[in-house]
Amino acid sequence: MFTRQGNSLGVVEFPRILGIECIGAIAGYPSSTKTITHPVGTRVATCMGGLGRMIPGSYAEYTCVAETNMRPIPDTSLPIGTFAALPQMLQATWGSLVTGLDLKAGESILIRGSTSSIGLCALQLAHKIGASRIAGTTRSAARVQMLYDNGADEVFVDGGEIASQVTQSPKGASNKVLELTGPTTLKDSLRCTIQKGTVCMTGVQGGSWKFDQFMPFGDLPNRVRLCIYGGGPEDFMLMPWEELVKDVEAGRVKIPVRTFKLEDIQEIHDILEKGGGCAKMAVVVAEE
Structure with missing residues (x-):
């Protein structure tokens, strides 16, 4: 959505087929492949x-990606729409928690922007890692219970x-903060x-990619660490892919998924622009 809105200028040249993840079957290789x-025919994710x-991305029936950025799909009973929702979500979540924040068992974590699919996934994977206390945020009081149901121990309504x-809460500030809203709330997250402790910015749900002004000696609290997680092929290849898929299949990680057809892309973007649907939305081109 952000790319379509023009927020990735300088990185993306148009026209461009969008879509940063997909699953499917290998249809062929260039004749020069040695x-x-x-x-x-191998079913893979990328x-x-x-x-x-x-x-060119995955809003299409075919795409062409590097073989070094593909992982075979393990045997699974998951519906194809659910499986299609996993590659980037699991990579971004696992990478943020483990590579970015270096979250350890016994540490507390605050997840800013928890009602997104990555936020909901992060609540649950933080439990898998052994976090001692997991806090989440939502802009809507109506979604507080949803966060508790997905593993939050504490929820803050975010204005x-x-x-x-x-x-001021009895449990106080956190060891780690996963920032999914972006620059619009990052300065505030640093004070949480x-x-x-460490803050890792992974998302830009707030719609802004940059600060109008940032003063390190005022906006960055003393001895608080700040990093970003952007992901990449190396992270996708190194994450415990098969193990995480088994967690989803066994219900240890539960992510709500809504499936659509390729011609529904505009409807999906409309939902995203209105704040999302508290679910990961996947396009199913074919059921095989």
Whole structure:
């Protein structure tokens, strides 16, 4: 959605087929290919690696990606629409928690923007890692219970500033903060973290990619660490893909998924622009 709105200028050249992840079956290789790891017909998943940004993406029946950025789909009983929702969501979530935040068992974490599919996934994967306390945020009081149902121990209704709520709560600030809203709330999230804690920005749900002004000696609290997680092919290949798929299949990680047809792309973007539907939305081109 952000790319279509023109927020990726300088990175994406138009016209461009969008879509940064997909699953499917290998239809063929260039005639110049010398070594083939996965035979034609192998069902695979892929995400990022320039897909939908530097190369034509997945809003299509066919796409062409690097073999080094594909992982075979393990045997699973998951519906194809559910499986299609997993590659980038699992990569971004696992990568943010483990590679970005280095979240350890026994640490507390706040997930800013928890009602997104990645936010809901992060609540549950934080439990898998062994976080001692998991807090989430939502802009709507009507969604508070949904976050508790998905693993949050504490929920803050987010009006753009929650640092005072967090620091005054009995449980206090967090060891780690996963920032999915972006620059619109990042300065506030930095104040929700303990000294020597870490904030990792992964998402831009707030619609802004940059600050109008940032003063390190004023906006960055003393001894608080800030990083970003952008993902990439190496992260997709290194994450425990098969293990996480089994967690989803067994119901240990539950992500609501809505499926659509390719001709419903505009409807999906309309839903996203209105705040999303508290679910990961997947397009199913074919059932095989």
